[in-house]
Amino acid sequence: MENNNQKIVQFSSEEYIKVGEIARPFWENGKSDNPPKFVIIMGGVGSGKTTERKQKFSDGFVNFEFGDILNAVKNEVGEDNPKLENYASLASNMILKESLAARKNIVIEIIGEKSEMITPVIDKMKEVGYAVSINGITCDPTEAYERHLKAVEEDKNYLSAYFTQEATLSFFYQQFELGQMPVSVKK
Secondary structure (H helix, E strand, O other), rough: EEOOEOOOOOHHHHHHHHHHHHHHHHHOOEOOOOOOOEEEEOOOOOHHHHHHHHHOOOOOOEEEEEEEEHHHHHHHHOOOOOHHHHHOOOOOHHHHHHHHOOOOEEEEEEEOOOHHHHHHHHHHHHOOOOOEEEOOOOOOOHHHHHHHHHHHOOOOOOOHHHHHHHHHHHHHHHHHHOOOOOOOOOO
């Protein structure tokens, strides 16, 4: 059912449980520091954000990145499943809600070309008690371009943060009721 850009999707109890099983490893990987940490890895396409996130934040952090979540769901339900995006959205909501409730450390990666998109999230994470840090990643543009081409060639599931940052941030906007998220400049 859709009404004014609102979409209502129903899940059976079996679907809900299955999605929860896919989502659980994401939030179980995080630990709760005092104060909990919210790390934003920011940089251009191919600069090394994913490498940084996976090398430095794979343990003790909830890696909240929509592309990773979508791929985990896709691996379980299949790429052609008509509810794939709905399952990935449900999993993302579960992961973020559970992680925030347990005050788990969270790491995200974004391009970050528009401060208006991330500032409300940073402000809210600070308000709920998170220590926020931003890791800016830079790289020679030629090297970044070569890295990006290599990633696309070698990993059929590769999704650049260029395409996933709005989805990743949208779950924070929903969770914290931050209103309409500003649109990225990439249109």
